[in-house]
Amino acid sequence: MEIIIRNAVREDMSSVLQLIKELAEFEKEPDAVEVTVEELVDAGFGKQKQFDCFVAEVGQKIVGMALVYFRFSTWKGKTVHLEDLIVTENMRGKGVGQTLYRRVLEYAMDQGVKRVNWVVLDWNKPAIEFYERSGATILSNWWQVEMEEPALKAYIGKKQ
Amino acid sequence: MEIIIRNAVREDMSSVLQLIKELAEFEKEPDAVEVTVEELVDAGFGKQKQFDCFVAEVGQKIVGMALVYFRFSTWKGKTVHLEDLIVTENMRGKGVGQTLYRRVLEYAMDQGVKRVNWVVLDWNKPAIEFYERSGATILSNWWQVEMEEPALKAYIGKKQ
Numbered sequence: 182m183e184i185i186i187r188n189a190v191r192e193d194m195s196s197v198l199q200l201i202k203e204l205a206e207f208e209k210e211p212d213a214v215e216v217t218v219e220e221l222v223d224a225g226f227g228k229q230k231q232f233d234c235f236v237a238e239v240g241q242k243i244v245g246m247a248l249v250y251f252r253f254s255t256w257k258g259k260t261v262h263l264e265d266l267i268v269t270e271n272m273r274g275k276g277v278g279q280t281l282y283r284r285v286l287e288y289a290m291d292q293g294v295k296r297v298n299w300v301v302l303d304w305n306k307p308a309i310e311f312y313e314r315s316g317a318t319i320l321s322n323w324w325q326v327e328m329e330e331p332a333l334k335a336y337i338g339k340k341q
Numbered sequence: 342m343e344i345i346i347r348n349a350v351r352e353d354m355s356s357v358l359q360l361i362k363e364l365a366e367f368e369k370e371p372d373a374v375e376v377t378v379e380e381l382v383d384a385g386f387g388k389q390k391q392f393d394c395f396v397a398e399v400g401q402k403i404v405g406m407a408l409v410y411f412r413f414s415t416w417k418g419k420t421v422h423l424e425d426l427i428v429t430e431n432m433r434g435k436g437v438g439q440t441l442y443r444r445v446l447e448y449a450m451d452q453g454v455k456r457v458n459w460v461v462l463d464w465n466k467p468a469i470e471f472y473e474r475s476g477a478t479i480l481s482n483w484w485q486v487e488m489e490e491p492a493l494k495a496y497i498g499k500k501q
Contacts, residue, residue, distance in 0.1 A: 316492030
């Protein structure tokens, strides 16, 4: 089975969105995806590029993707953040994920960053074990904090 | 006590680095800061701007800072990430942090993002309680993963 990894183009964003929705279902949040194909095209290929995306093809069909962008660590400087690495369900366990993972890490090396970061769900043991085997460190003591738009508006609306 | 919040300028980066180092000590990793003043100036004010920074002044002295940049959520689109919010030790508990926090959230509103995100250490209870009171959500089930440069090089060097 030949796995081809290439840079995504605008026309791939529809397939990429399908993969994003599939991951949201796997993560038990099927309704969380608000982003549209148009937003992905604009953010990935518009004037203010917000991410880079790689797709994995098998038999000319997109079966996986990885989406990355830069962050800035006040300790390390510029880092690469891996936002998503997704392989469609019926193609898992065939090396597609590993090939995409390597491509992302090669990209990070090429960019000369001192760190690559991403997040993982605590119950996703196979992923955690894979990451640890590859040399990554899991930091279970750093928790994510999120403030969504409604809470943001409510907070700003309050008197100081 | 008058607290002035303003956009940082190049000349502030030395004070900002001092605050970054102070936070690293608080987080029990005093040697983790590799970034230099020159890198901060370049990343914050160079051709490829990597972050925005706000400073808090009291009596013309910088006593706090907040550093933010954009991320891209495949669920929500563009988000604001708060990388650091730091108040120097002898000025804590006087409202400086809260004023910086509000400034960051106002900035996020102005940018029209659907989410602001950051991370917190699990033992930092006062911070966690403050964030929750303000309407933010703590996601303790999403863990950070990091691959540092030496591990990255080792992984890439291996045969596939």
